[in-house]
Amino acid sequence: MKLTKLGLAAGIALGALMVAGPAMAQVTLKIWSIDGVDRVGIADTFSKEFDEQNEDIVVEYRGIAFDDLVNETLRAFATGNAPDIVSFDNPDFAMFSSRGAMLDITDRIAASEVIKAENYFEGPMNSVTWDGKYFGIPKYTDTIGVFYNKDLFAKAGITEPPKTWAQLTEYAEKLTDPANNVYGATFSARAGEEGTFQFLPIIQMSGGGYDNVNTDGAAEVLDLWKKMIDNGWASRDVLSLGQWDSTGTFNSGNAAMAISGPWEIDRMVEDAKFDWGVALLPTITEGGDRSSALGGFDWGIMSTTKHPDEAFRALEYFAAQDHRIFEEFGNIPARSDIELPVTGVALKDEALKVFQEQLQYAQPRGPHPEWQKISKAIFDAMQQALTGQMSAKDALDQAQATIKGITG
Amino acid sequence: MTRTYTPWALLAIALALAAVYLFPLYWMYVTSLKSGSEIFANPPSFWPAAPNANIYADVWARRTMSTFLWNSVIIASGVTAITVILGTGCAYVLARYRSAWIDLGLFAILMLQVLPASVMITPLFVGFNQIGLLNYPRTAVVLAAAAKAMPFFVVLVRATFMSVPRELEEAALVDGNSRVGAFFFIVLPLARNGILVCAILTFMSAFGEYIYSKSIIQSPLLQPASVGLSGFLGPNSSDWNAIMAYSAIYVTPILLVFVILQRRIVSGLTSGALK
Amino acid sequence: MAKFFNSLRDGVGFDLILVGAAMVFLLALAGLPLVYNVLMSFQQVDMFTLGQLIRPFAGISNYVAVVQQPEFWMVTRNTLVFVVGSMAGQFVLGFALAVFFAQKFPGAATIRGLFLVSWVMPGLVVGAIWSWILAGDFGVLNSILRGLGIIQSNIFWKSDPSFSIWAVIIANIWLGLAFNMLLLSVGLAAIPRDLYEAAELDGANAWQRFWTITLPMMRSTIGAVLSLGLIGTLQQFDLFPALTEGGPANTSNVAGYWSWQLSFQLYDFAKGATVSVMMFVLVLFASILYVRSTRHEVRG
Numbered sequence: 001m002k003l004t005k006l007g008l009a010a011g012i013a014l015g016a017l018m019v020a021g022p023a024m025a026q027v028t029l030k031i032w033s034i035d036g037v038d039r040v041g042i043a044d045t046f047s048k049e050f051d052e053q054n055e056d057i058v059v060e061y062r063g064i065a066f067d068d069l070v071n072e073t074l075r076a077f078a079t080g081n082a083p084d085i086v087s088f089d090n091p092d093f094a095m096f097s098s099r100g101a102m103l104d105i106t107d108r109i110a111a112s113e114v115i116k117a118e119n120y121f122e123g124p125m126n127s128v129t130w131d132g133k134y135f136g137i138p139k140y141t142d143t144i145g146v147f148y149n150k151d152l153f154a155k156a157g158i159t160e161p162p163k164t165w166a167q168l169t170e171y172a173e174k175l176t177d178p179a180n181n182v183y184g185a186t187f188s189a190r191a192g193e194e195g196t197f198q199f200l201p202i203i204q205m206s207g208g209g210y211d212n213v214n215t216d217g218a219a220e221v222l223d224l225w226k227k228m229i230d231n232g233w234a235s236r237d238v239l240s241l242g243q244w245d246s247t248g249t250f251n252s253g254n255a256a257m258a259i260s261g262p263w264e265i266d267r268m269v270e271d272a273k274f275d276w277g278v279a280l281l282p283t284i285t286e287g288g289d290r291s292s293a294l295g296g297f298d299w300g301i302m303s304t305t306k307h308p309d310e311a312f313r314a315l316e317y318f319a320a321q322d323h324r325i326f327e328e329f330g331n332i333p334a335r336s337d338i339e340l341p342v343t344g345v346a347l348k349d350e351a352l353k354v355f356q357e358q359l360q361y362a363q364p365r366g367p368h369p370e371w372q373k374i375s376k377a378i379f380d381a382m383q384q385a386l387t388g389q390m391s392a393k394d395a396l397d398q399a400q401a402t403i404k405g406i407t408g
Numbered sequence: 409m410t411r412t413y414t415p416w417a418l419l420a421i422a423l424a425l426a427a428v429y430l431f432p433l434y435w436m437y438v439t440s441l442k443s444g445s446e447i448f449a450n451p452p453s454f455w456p457a458a459p460n461a462n463i464y465a466d467v468w469a470r471r472t473m474s475t476f477l478w479n480s481v482i483i484a485s486g487v488t489a490i491t492v493i494l495g496t497g498c499a500y501v502l503a504r505y506r507s508a509w510i511d512l513g514l515f516a517i518l519m520l521q522v523l524p525a526s527v528m529i530t531p532l533f534v535g536f537n538q539i540g541l542l543n544y545p546r547t548a549v550v551l552a553a554a555a556k557a558m559p560f561f562v563v564l565v566r567a568t569f570m571s572v573p574r575e576l577e578e579a580a581l582v583d584g585n586s587r588v589g590a591f592f593f594i595v596l597p598l599a600r601n602g603i604l605v606c607a608i609l610t611f612m613s614a615f616g617e618y619i620y621s622k623s624i625i626q627s628p629l630l631q632p633a634s635v636g637l638s639g640f641l642g643p644n645s646s647d648w649n650a651i652m653a654y655s656a657i658y659v660t661p662i663l664l665v666f667v668i669l670q671r672r673i674v675s676g677l678t679s680g681a682l683k
Numbered sequence: 684m685a686k687f688f689n690s691l692r693d694g695v696g697f698d699l700i701l702v703g704a705a706m707v708f709l710l711a712l713a714g715l716p717l718v719y720n721v722l723m724s725f726q727q728v729d730m731f732t733l734g735q736l737i738r739p740f741a742g743i744s745n746y747v748a749v750v751q752q753p754e755f756w757m758v759t760r761n762t763l764v765f766v767v768g769s770m771a772g773q774f775v776l777g778f779a780l781a782v783f784f785a786q787k788f789p790g791a792a793t794i795r796g797l798f799l800v801s802w803v804m805p806g807l808v809v810g811a812i813w814s815w816i817l818a819g820d821f822g823v824l825n826s827i828l829r830g831l832g833i834i835q836s837n838i839f840w841k842s843d844p845s846f847s848i849w850a851v852i853i854a855n856i857w858l859g860l861a862f863n864m865l866l867l868s869v870g871l872a873a874i875p876r877d878l879y880e881a882a883e884l885d886g887a888n889a890w891q892r893f894w895t896i897t898l899p900m901m902r903s904t905i906g907a908v909l910s911l912g913l914i915g916t917l918q919q920f921d922l923f924p925a926l927t928e929g930g931p932a933n934t935s936n937v938a939g940y941w942s943w944q945l946s947f948q949l950y951d952f953a954k955g956a957t958v959s960v961m962m963f964v965l966v967l968f969a970s971i972l973y974v975r976s977t978r979h980e981v982r983g
Contacts, residue, residue, distance in 0.1 A: 037639050062626055065639060067924075071947045072623070075530065078733035079537040095950070099729075181820070191930035236839035237819045239931040252448055254820070372949050380754070383932035387844040398753060418788035425780070426797050432812045432857065433800065435823060439815065451826045494708055497701030504698065513702060515971075518910070520713035522966040523720065524918045526943040527959040530952065531716035534734050555712035558705065563911065567869070587697045609802065616805025618921055634807050648815055655808045662803050670796035674865070 027310045028058045032073060033087035033297070036063035042139060042318075042329055043087055050317045057310050070095075077101055077302065084305040085314055087139055087297050090127035091193070091375065094367035096300070097128065097135035103301040103308055105315075106134045114316040123294045123364045124334035130367065136300030137315060138334035140325055143292045143362040144198060144261045145354055146282065147247065147268070150275040152182065152256040161257075161279030165202070168257065168282050169224045172233040175256035184233040186255035188243040189225065189386055195379035196365065197293045198243070198259055203378075204291035204363050206284055210374055211407050213381070214396035217284045222385045222392035229386060239386060261295060262355045265348050266330045276347065278354040280361075294362035296334060326352070332359070370406050377402040433663075440464070440652035447648050467653045471636055472628075477658070479546065480615050480632035486550035487557055487614035492607045494554075495561040500595065502562065503569035514563075521559040525619040528552075533623060545625040552620045557610050564609075568602030569595070605676035608669065612662050633658045717963070723956035733952065745957040754933045754941070761848050762917075762937040768849070769916045770909065772856035777863025777908075782897075784864075785871050795868070802861035810925025813854035817841055817926070847927045847935035854922050859915060863908055870904030871897070910972050917962055938962045 035041025044061055051059035062083070064072050070092050076082045077096075088096065096102050109115050115137055117125065124138035146168070148161050156175050162168035172184025188194045199222075200210060206217025228234040235255075238246060243260045250258035251271040258264075259281070268276065281292050299318060301311045322333040326340050330348075332355065333340075340356075342349055368374060381399035385392040439447060441459040467473065498517075502510055532552050533542075541548045572595055580590040596603075618634040625631045637654055640647060666673070719736075724745050726738040749755060784795040801809065816824050819839035828834045840850040874897065882892050898905075917939055923929060929936030929944065936944075938958055946955030 063628075068622070071950070074950060075533055075623070075733065079534060079542075080734075081537065081542065191928060191932065232836075235820055236842045239839075239842035240927060249820070252445070254448070373951070376949060380932060383930060387932045387934065389844065389932055389934075402753070415788035418783075418786055419790055419794075422783070422788070422791065422794045425783075426794050429798055429857075429860070430800070432809075432816060435816055436808075436812050448821050451830070452821065452823050490708075494705040498705035501698040501702045513706070516706070517709065518914065519963075519967065520709050520717065522914060522917070522963050523713075523717060523959050524920050524939045524943070524962075526920045526939065527720060527946070527955065528713070528716045530733070530946065531719035532712070534719070535715065537734070551712055555709055558709060560911070562705070563907070591697070612803035615803075616807065618805065618807050634805055637805075637807055637811070651811055652815070655811055659804055659808055663800055666800060666803050667796070670799065671792065674792060674796050674799070674868075 026056055026058050027307045028060060029085060029307060029310055029314060030060045030062070030083035031085045031087075031314070032062050032064055032069065032083040034064060034066045034069055035087075036061070037065050040329075042325055042331060045328075046318050046321055047314075049321075050314050053317075054313075057314075059314070077304065080304070082302045082304045084307060084311045085299065085301055087299050089193070090124065090138070090294065090296055090298050091365040091367070091371045093127050093136060093298050093300065094130060094371060095369050096302075097130040098367075098369035101303055102135035103303045103305060103311075104133050104135060105137075105301060105312060108308075108312050109134055109137070112312075112316060115319045119335045119337045121334050121336060121359070123362055124296055124298070127294075127364050127367055128298045128300065136298045137319060139297040139299050139318070140322075140331035141294065141296035141334035141359065141362075142261045142263060142332055143295060143355060143358045144201070144259055144281060145292070145358050146279045147250060147258045147260060147264065148277055148279060149250070149253070149256045149272075150277055152253075152274070156256075161277065162282050164286050164288075165221045165224050165282045165284060169228055169233070172228050172257065173231065176231075176233045178232065181254050183235050183249070183255045185228060185257040185259075186234055186241075186246045186249050187225075187238055187259040188241055188246045189238050189379075189382055190240055190242055191379050191383055192242075193375055193379075194243050195382055196375040197295060199382045200365060200378060201281060201291045201293050201363070202284075205281075205289045207289070209363075210365060210368070210378070211403060212400070213378060213403060214393070214400040216393075219385075219392040219396055221284060222382065222396070226386050226388070226392070230388075239383060262332055262351065263330060265351050269345055269347055278351040280354065280358050290361040292358050292362045294359075294364045296331075332356070368407070373406050374403050377406075436652045436655055436659075440649055440656050442649055463649060463653045464657060467650050468657060471640075471654060473633065473636065473654070473657055475629060476631060476633040476636040477661075479630055480617075480634070483546055483549055483553065483617060483621065483632050484611045484614040486547070487553045487617070488607055488611040490550065490554040491557045491561050491610050492603065495558050496565060496596075496603055498558075499562045499565035500569050500591065500599075503566045503572075504574075514566075517559045517562055521556060525552075525556060528556075529619060529623045532620070536624065542624065545627070546630055548624050549617065549620045552624070553614055553617045556620075557614060560613075561606050561610055564606045565599070565603055568599045568606070571602075572598045601672075601676040605673045608665075608673060612666065615662055720956045720959050721963075723953055724960045726953060728953040728956075729950075741953065745953045746961075749954055749957045749961070754936065757933050758936050758938060758941045761933075761935060764848055765852060765855075765937045766913060766916050768852040769855045769859065769919075770912045772852065773859040773863045773912060774908065776856065777860055778867050780860070780864045781867035781871055782893075784868065795864075798864055799861040801858050802865070804858070806858065806919070806921030807925060809854060809858050810922045813850070813857070813922070814841070814926050817850050817853070819843075841927050842931050844931055844934040847931060848937075851922050851926050851935055854926060855916065855919055858919075858922070859912065862915070863912065866904060866908045866911075867901070870901045870908075873904075874900045906972060914966060917966060 031043065031047045033043035036044030044063055047059045047061040051057065070088065073082065073086055109117055117134060120138055121141060124141045128134055128136035128138065146161060152175055153159070158171055158174065162171050168185065175184040176182060188198050202221045203209065203213050203215060203218045206215040208215040208218060229236055229238065235249070247258045247260040247264045249255045251268055253274060280290065283290055299315055301308060301315065305311050322335055323338050325331045325333055327343060340352060365371060365375070377399040381395040384390045385395040390398070438454065438456060440463060441456040441461065443458060443460060446453060446457055502513055536542050536548045576598065577590050577595055580594040581587070585593070616634055617632065618638065621632050622635045622638065625635070637658065640651065722736065725741055725743070727741045728738055732738045780798060784791050816822055817840035819825065819837055819842060822840070824840070825834070825837045828838070838846055840846050878896050878900070879892055882896055887895065920939055920943065923940040927935040929940050939962065942955045942958035942962070945951045945958060
């Protein structure tokens with residue numbers, strides 16, 4: 001009897017608290033990410049929903065261009081204007097978490113009903129882990145494969161997508177048709193993170209890694225890439241095009257194969273006026289080791305936040321929406337407990353299957369606090385080899401020396 | 409014979425040169441009017457097959473250009489005001505004397521604008537943060553950009569003051585004017601044209617200010633048009649007709665003002681203040 | 684005290700106020716950041732100490748590290764090519780246009796006015812337009828050159844290492860042409876007509892008149908144009924992100940952009956500051972040239 005009374009009293013008190021909620025001082029959460037700058041995405045949509053559903057919290061959302069996000073955050077952090085929640089590309093996360101700029105949320109995750117560490121894929125979860133502690137949660141994940149134009153393949157008498165890089169090069173030659181402005185293949189070897197993103201998997205499948213880049217296999221494939229560019233089987237512009245642009249030429253029918261990821265699918269369904277498919281990234285030798293890049297963003301709370309509880313509630317809300325992100329935004333949740341629904345768009349569902357298989361081979365970049373410098377060494381070597389300034393082997397050796405200086 | 413034909417031949421050459429020079433602008437307008445697939449036609453068409461002007465309205469609304477352009481106007485006005493007020497007096501003094509100190513002053517002014525804005529931004533950001541100016545981001549941008557614009561303004565306006573005959577100022581002083589009076593009532597009116605022209609040019613340059621705004625102004629509601637443009641100019645730009653439409657909307661007003669005022673601008677700068 | 688106020692109204696004090704206000708403003712907003720950069724180039728800097736002034740002293744180790752970067756010499760070479768190429772192009776074309784439009788023919792002033800539009804164009808917009816004109820596969824420049832039979836296959840302006848720096852130079856020449864032409868026109872207009880008439884009477888031809896009258900009389904203008912051009916060229920930033928991003932493989936990277944990359948892409952603020960200080964020394968030299976050139980000015 002006494003217990004019930006106590007429960008009742010607690011209930012009333014809680015009720016009073018909830019009613020009093022809106023009258024209390026509102027908490028403002030600043031959330032930064034790249035979404036919403038050029039198209040609607042996860043962060044801007046969910047931030048708005050979270051803002052509307054919580055009377056006691058006001059969300060100030062700010063979309064920042066991909067290239068500016070890290071250094072805007074860095075400067076804001078250094079001057080005490082950091083946001084509460086920020087969403088970084090996964091290789092950038094370690095720079096912040098290793099230096100104490102992110103809030104350790106290990107205990108909160110352990111206590112959470114919504115966020116469970118074991119539900120996440122290992123690679124993405126590694127990117128938010130530093131020193132055995134969790135500093136964030138994955139937002140979504142992605143990887144790369146080979147998109148191919150089935151109509152052009154049929155015209156050239158090729159039945160199967162390429163299995164090895166040598167085969168991809170051979171097909172690229174066959175598919176190239178200058179009279180109709182068709183290149184055999186396109187990819188992004190840009191001087192930036194995207195270039196590393198596309199090239200690092202090759203180092204990995206040759207037995208190397210970000211701290212061991214000068215493998216023979218990587219040099220071999222780099223020479224194949226150079227051959228494609230020099231012979232006009234791939235546009236020389238792959239050296240400056242980003243992935244979205246590069247795949248744009250595939251969609252318009254100007255390239256027969258494109259290396260890119262699932263974020264392209266929605267646009268491709270719209271734009272591509274031909275039959276297309278996706279294949280796993282080729283290997284170096286037939287049946288050889290597979291690898292692919294692990295992309296995707298992470299959520300994290302900055303250590304300077306004054307409202308860690310509310311910020312974590314926001315993360316919980318975002319995580320609870322993970323089942324929506326593939327259908328609405330074409331992003332793949334980094335979770336094993338979510339069964340992706342069939343969208344009914346045959347091409348999209350087919351492509352997703354391949355990418356889900358590819359994800360099993362995806363390896364993270366880093367985590368390393370000085371990832372940007374390692375990444376630059378890798379894409380510099382790639383570009384030096386592709387432009388003929390150095391042989392592939394020499395360029396990779398030089399990169400190895402630079403990276404050794406960074407990792408120690 | 410030659411005497412009658414030469415001017416017309418020169419005019420023809422001038423028009424040809426202008427056509428080459430203005431081609432990039434022409435290409436901007438033409439591209440903006442093309443459809444998505446026509447942009448990637450090979451060889452490109454030099455006149456859009458089906459000009460579609462709807463894109464202007466579309467880009468204007470979708471990119472909230474009215475807000476962006478309004479902010480650009482505010483920032484450019486602020487920069488111009490500060491530059492003119494502080495720069496004119498400075499240029500006047502630097503033109504008035506001829507000594508090692510003046511050389512040093514000119515030298516210092518030039519040296520102070522050596523570093524690219526891209527490098528200056530970190531210290532400025534840190535400094536503005538210390539004095540709390542980051543809460544007034546547009547003001548902060550105005551101050552930073554004015555410091556960038558001033559040296560240029562001073563050098564140009566100084567040349568204008570050089571062409572004001574010193575005798576006129578001295579005569580005014582003999583007539584009992586104070587230095588202040590002589591400056592405001594004799595020298596300034598005489599240099600008015602040159603100053604006005606330099607002010608217009610300062611305004612137009614500040615209208616395109618990019619780096620400071622991008623780094624200092626966080627709220628999209630306060631950002632100028634240049635930052636709005638960079639938002640979709642990034643590495644993944646293939647939306648060329650929209651980019652060109654945005655650019656066209658952005659620069660057409662300043663180009664129009666410029667074309668209307670250009671005679672005045674050119675004469676103001678070429679013939680000095682008096683002639 | 685009265686003397687003091689008097690001087691403000693009527694003497695050197697007035698001049699000092701006018702110069703002083705501008706100087707204080709410039710020192711605060713341009714001088715202090717400069718000092719901060721010089722300071723950073725001798726310190727160890729990371730994201731946590733960005734907002735402080737006192738940081739671990741690094742001696743000249745940042746300078747040594749910058750010179751030892753594999754791309755250092757390539758960036759130095761590119762910077763020279765970019766500066767010399769841009770300035771030469773802007774100056775020669777600007778001068779030629781200025782002389783051309785100094786001739787008397789119908790519409791000369793109006794058409795010359797059109798040549799000033801690039802001055803008022805935002806750098807970012809100019810970069811976007813040229814990026815599209817110079818595109819490898821769909822760029823209009825390639826298509827024109829092919830049509831004229833000058834090239835057989837497309838030139839990949841932005842991604843061919845032998846052309847990438849020229850892609851930026853071409854855009855920069857276009858951007859800077861207006862300013863050069865205008866200032867040189869001002870200089871030309873200031874040369875007294877009767878000098879030419881006298882020379883013509885003496886039988887000097889156009890070429891001789893240009894060398895013996897125009898060039899010497901324009902000395903100070905040329906000095907000003909060149910040194911302002913140097914500063915403008917070294918400051919050029921907006922074109923790089925829009926065109927080549929310094930690539931491929933740094934073949935179009937120049938000091939100003941490299942410094943920004945080091946600071947804001949690799950987050951190595953000390954090295955970024957070090958490169959900027961090196962540039963500063965270069966421009967110091969240019970400014971000396973400019974100030975020397977003003978010695979020859981005549982007050983009208």
